[in-house]
Amino acid sequence: MDSQQGPPEQPQQAEQPGDPQTPGQSNPPQAQPQPWVAPQPQPGQAQPGPWVAPQPPPGAMQPGQSQPGEPQFWAPQQPPPWGVQPPPWAQAPYGTAPPRAPRVVSAPPNVPFHQLARTELHRWWRPLLGTVFLLVVGLLVSSAVLIFWEIVHGILGGGFDEPQGNQIFPNPTEDLAVTLVTLAVLIPVVLLTVRLVQRRPIGSVVSVLNRLRWRWLLICCLPGLGYLALSYGLGLAAVAVFPTEGDPMSTSGSWVGWGRFVVPALVVLCLVPFQSAAEELLFRGWLVQAIGAYSPDGAGGKKFVQA
Numbered sequence: 001m002d003s004q005q006g007p008p009e010q011p012q013q014a015e016q017p018g019d020p021q022t023p024g025q026s027n028p029p030q031a032q033p034q035p036w037v038a039p040q041p042q043p044g045q046a047q048p049g050p051w052v053a054p055q056p057p058p059g060a061m062q063p064g065q066s067q068p069g070e071p072q073f074w075a076p077q078q079p080p081p082w083g084v085q086p087p088p089w090a091q092a093p094y095g096t097a098p099p100r101a102p103r104v105v106s107a108p109p110n111v112p113f114h115q116l117a118r119t120e121l122h123r124w125w126r127p128l129l130g131t132v133f134l135l136v137v138g139l140l141v142s143s144a145v146l147i148f149w150e151i152v153h154g155i156l157g158g159g160f161d162e163p164q165g166n167q168i169f170p171n172p173t174e175d176l177a178v179t180l181v182t183l184a185v186l187i188p189v190v191l192l193t194v195r196l197v198q199r200r201p202i203g204s205v206v207s208v209l210n211r212l213r214w215r216w217l218l219i220c221c222l223p224g225l226g227y228l229a230l231s232y233g234l235g236l237a238a239v240a241v242f243p244t245e246g247d248p249m250s251t252s253g254s255w256v257g258w259g260r261f262v263v264p265a266l267v268v269l270c271l272v273p274f275q276s277a278a279e280e281l282l283f284r285g286w287l288v289q290a291i292g293a294y295s296p297d298g299a300g301g302k303k304f305v306q307a
Helices: 124-155 172-184 188-194 214-241 258-292
Strands: none
Touching: 124 172, 124 188, 124 214, 124 258, 172 258, 188 258
């Protein structure tokens, strides 16, 4: 028996699946995982149906419903009546602030001319405030134009002339021109009042289409020209049939010549259309619509829809 012992034997470790293979040795095949299959019911067993939410018993409160008399902190908005669309600025996605109301709002469709001031922004005080604003600003602007004209006349004419009677200047043509200009400057004043005070399109004071209707204006000029021709013809016929001492064809009413006719004619042709437009916008535009703003809805007047 050998008295010397060798080193102790090491215990053999089990081979892990990831251990490298020993030459000449192969790993046993591993089992592949099988897909999960739902258990099938046994013969005669009821098939499971889809999940159905439990219904509250009859007479019980529905979710979101409050007791009678209890204050409701949230109430669903009622939809608008059929055919009525809310304004565009009132439609905002959930969670976003609604956009601001537009600065200028037009009247609803098919509204008569005298009620075009009845927009969604109309308030009872707007026509009154607009009238006062128009009078004050119009007086200031007309006075400023008159003072400026006086200064220019004094500089170019070499002095200032005192008014005589109803005339501001001794020259009748110049006096006519300054009178027409002081009235014509009311056009921008009226349009500014419509836009600033009543917050509606400036064209609404002109027509129901919020713009100047050129075709309709030309059609209306034809009867006017016909009336002038007829009036002048009847005047000549009356003088021919019944001659009088005040015959316009006499020397007192004869042709004055181009030198004295051209300048007054140019003043009339260039300034009278603006003076007439200012009066139309002031009296038949603003004044009519300011009074019509207090009339009942749909009362008085025909509804015009015209291209």
